[in-house]
Amino acid sequence: MFGLNKRDAGLLLVVAGLALFAPFLLNPFPTDSAMAQFNAGYPDLMQRFVIFGVFAVGFNLLFGLTGYLSFGHAAFLGIGSYSAVWMFKLLGYNILPGMILSVVVSAVFALMIGYISLRRSGIYFSILTLAFAQMLFAIAYSDLIGRFFGTPITNGETGLQVYTSDPQFFHSENLPDIPHIFGQKMQSTYTLDVGAWSFDFNFGYYFCALILIAAFYLAIRIFRSPFGLMLRAVKSNQQRMNYTGLNTRPYTLAVFVISGMYAGLAGGLMASMDPLAGAERMQWTASGEVVLMTILGGAGTLIGPILGAGFIKYFENIFAKINDNVLHSWFSFMPDGLENLMVALVHPFVGKGWHLTLGLLFMLVVIFLPGGLVEGGQRIAQRLRGKKAAEKATDTSKTPAE
Amino acid sequence: MAILEVKNVGKRFGGLQALGDVNLNVEENTCHAIIGPNGAGKSTLLNCLVGKLIPDTGSVMFDGQSVLGRKPYEINQMGISRVFQTPEIFSDLTVMENMLIPCFAKRDGAFRMHAIGSIEKDQDIVGKAEQMLIDMNLIDKREMQSSSMSRGDKRRLEIAMCLAQEPRLLLLDEPTAGMARADTNNTIDLLKQIKDERDITIAIIEHDMHVVFSLSDRITVLAQGTPLVEDTPDKIKGHPKVREAYLGESQDAA
Numbered sequence: 083m084f085g086l087n088k089r090d091a092g093l094l095l096v097v098a099g100l101a102l103f104a105p106f107l108l109n110p111f112p113t114d115s116a117m118a119q120f121n122a123g124y125p126d127l128m129q130r131f132v133i134f135g136v137f138a139v140g141f142n143l144l145f146g147l148t149g150y151l152s153f154g155h156a157a158f159l160g161i162g163s164y165s166a167v168w169m170f171k172l173l174g175y176n177i178l179p180g181m182i183l184s185v186v187v188s189a190v191f192a193l194m195i196g197y198i199s200l201r202r203s204g205i206y207f208s209i210l211t212l213a214f215a216q217m218l219f220a221i222a223y224s225d226l227i228g229r230f231f232g233t234p235i236t237n238g239e240t241g242l243q244v245y246t247s248d249p250q251f252f253h254s255e256n257l258p259d260i261p262h263i264f265g266q267k268m269q270s271t272y273t274l275d276v277g278a279w280s281f282d283f284n285f286g287y288y289f290c291a292l293i294l295i296a297a298f299y300l301a302i303r304i305f306r307s308p309f310g311l312m313l314r315a316v317k318s319n320q321q322r323m324n325y326t327g328l329n330t331r332p333y334t335l336a337v338f339v340i341s342g343m344y345a346g347l348a349g350g351l352m353a354s355m356d357p358l359a360g361a362e363r364m365q366w367t368a369s370g371e372v373v374l375m376t377i378l379g380g381a382g383t384l385i386g387p388i389l390g391a392g393f394i395k396y397f398e399n400i401f402a403k404i405n406d407n408v409l410h411s412w413f414s415f416m417p418d419g420l421e422n423l424m425v426a427l428v429h430p431f432v433g434k435g436w437h438l439t440l441g442l443l444f445m446l447v448v449i450f451l452p453g454g455l456v457e458g459g460q461r462i463a464q465r466l467r468g469k470k471a472a473e474k475a476t477d478t479s480k481t482p483a484e
Numbered sequence: 485m486a487i488l489e490v491k492n493v494g495k496r497f498g499g500l501q502a503l504g505d506v507n508l509n510v511e512e513n514t515c516h517a518i519i520g521p522n523g524a525g526k527s528t529l530l531n532c533l534v535g536k537l538i539p540d541t542g543s544v545m546f547d548g549q550s551v552l553g554r555k556p557y558e559i560n561q562m563g564i565s566r567v568f569q570t571p572e573i574f575s576d577l578t579v580m581e582n583m584l585i586p587c588f589a590k591r592d593g594a595f596r597m598h599a600i601g602s603i604e605k606d607q608d609i610v611g612k613a614e615q616m617l618i619d620m621n622l623i624d625k626r627e628m629q630s631s632s633m634s635r636g637d638k639r640r641l642e643i644a645m646c647l648a649q650e651p652r653l654l655l656l657d658e659p660t661a662g663m664a665r666a667d668t669n670n671t672i673d674l675l676k677q678i679k680d681e682r683d684i685t686i687a688i689i690e691h692d693m694h695v696v697f698s699l700s701d702r703i704t705v706l707a708q709g710t711p712l713v714e715d716t717p718d719k720i721k722g723h724p725k726v727r728e729a730y731l732g733e734s735q736d737a738a
Binding site: 085087303304306307308311312318319325327 | 534555556557558560561565566568572573574575576577581584585586588589590592593594595596597598599600601602603604606609645649
């Protein structure tokens with residue numbers, strides 16, 4: 083199917099299914115139940131799941147295939163966002179020009195940063211990319227270029243946003259004053275109520291989901307292509323590559339640019355969902371986040387980065403919401419002293435402490451499942467299959483006796 | 485005609501003159517061995533041929549073109565393939581994938597952006613890689629991860645990868661180092677077969693005299709960075725200077 087073998091086509095269908103049915107899958111609990119706070123099926127969060135999915139899938143093309151660990155990928159995310167918002171300001175709220183420009187501009191930046199950084203490998207490459215990203219962050223945060231030209235370019239701390247005084251050449255009265263695509267608003271949401279459940283279908287989310295599916299499909303094709311094979315060869319043995327008549331530099335630069343374009347696309351999507359671009363999107367913590375997502379999900383695997391992105395974003399948004407009041411209501415069935423003790427014990431791990439839980443989980447995964455969540459899934463599948471196979475074996479041994 | 489001409493090559497590392505004044509001609513379609521005691525400069529010479537090192541003086545011509553100043557991948561694309569002392573293969577990849585890479589490199593050159601093509605549908609390349617695996621008796625290990633193979637098989641794969649590029653000159657850096665006797669003999673047989681069946685020139689650096697004498701047509705003895713003598717294997721065996729510099733030690737010990 084689409085030039086994919088059976089397994090890859092299956093994987094694509096799984097991702098497509100997860101993305102398209104996310105409004106149901108993420109809202110398993112009735113709206114008024116105590117568990118409703120674990121529901122993640124609201125448009126804002128679902129958009130973030132898939133946007134970071136795109137980001138992580140692109141990052142994995144670089145890190146998973148070639149082993150080059152970029153620690154400055156958030157720079158491209160921010161550049162994508164700024165580019166998109168600039169298109170909103172100049173042309174209007176139709177997101178297509180913004181999306182295109184965000185990919186193009188981030189590709190240009192990736193070409194420049196990659197050209198220099200890829201002269202080194204290993205930790206030196208990571209440090210170079212980190213340095214470039216922090217430089218760009220500092221430039222954006224202080225709006226250095228804007229001050230030089232006398233007009234805001236990144237608008238510093240405030241962040242770049244659209245004002246009514248902006249030109250917006252293609253804007254007309256009958257078009258909405260928020261991001262849209264040919265008049266269809268990104269914000270528009272249809273809510274389906276089924277009994278106690280309620281599901282939100284958001285246009286912006288589905289737009290992002292389609293882009294994720296397309297981005298994932300392209301990533302599979304790259305993984306299975308001769309180009310992808312060369313990238314894995316780069317990771318495995320550069321010496322042999324050089325002595326096999328292959329120039330590693332253009333291969334790594336090409337994938338660095340592709341990966342930067344994925345990040346730019348994700349940044350453009352972010353701005354399309356919420357027409358704001360701030361410098362904090364480019365900070366090193368954001369670069370670190372995508373590294374965590376990829377490793378947690380399984381670097382070098384196809385679906386891992388998407389799982390990792392979903393996992394981390396879920397934690398960030400859901401665990402962070404659990405405060406002491408919620409904890410008290412959970413443990414209210416216990417005697418008072420015990421209730422307070424339990425709340426005190428759980429408290430450091432939830433709410434603002436969600437980073438602690440995530441950190442512990444990350445450690446556990448890296449130590450026990452170096453292949454990430456994907457390896458965990460494979461092990462479970464193997465166990466189950468092993469059991470089934472064992473049962474079958476006993477079955478067949480029984481049959482001849484009867 | 486000499487396919488490889490090394491003229492007055494010298495290389496100095498700080499205070500050490502690794503190569504003095506090396507002159508060497510490798511004739512087309514022969515097997516030329518370079519022997520010499522440890523520290524004689526054999527590996528330095530080899531590294532100068534493949535672009536890993538640039539000699540301080542002299543010239544290296546391959547097929548009438550200078551290789552000096554070219555990058556290893558460019559020299560490889562000119563037609564020189566190298567087998568390393570410890571097999572350098574893509575150990576994270578399967579045997580078949582290892583085999584595909586040189587086939588692509590031969591056809592598509594040093595870089596080709598082939599990012600959404602399917603490997604399986606590239607019948608030419610897959611066919612060529614499979615044929616090479618059949619020729620080299622590796623076809624039953626096709627899907628094996630190459631790091632889990634025996635040392636002998638890794639060497640076999642590395643040689644197969646070099647041959648898939650159809651090089652005009654194959655450089656072997658101690659191809660049997662650290663191998664068991666049986667593996668060594670297998671490798672000798674393999675190299676003999678390659679020499680007989682293909683239009684290929686082989687230059688080999690080796691410690692193992694058994695390997696050298698069973699393969700080579702000509703031998704250059706290197707000592708302290710300069711060639712001592714160059715002659716046929718039979719004459720080298722009896723040469724007094726060689727005995728003194730190299731073979732003599734082991735005969736005295738015996």
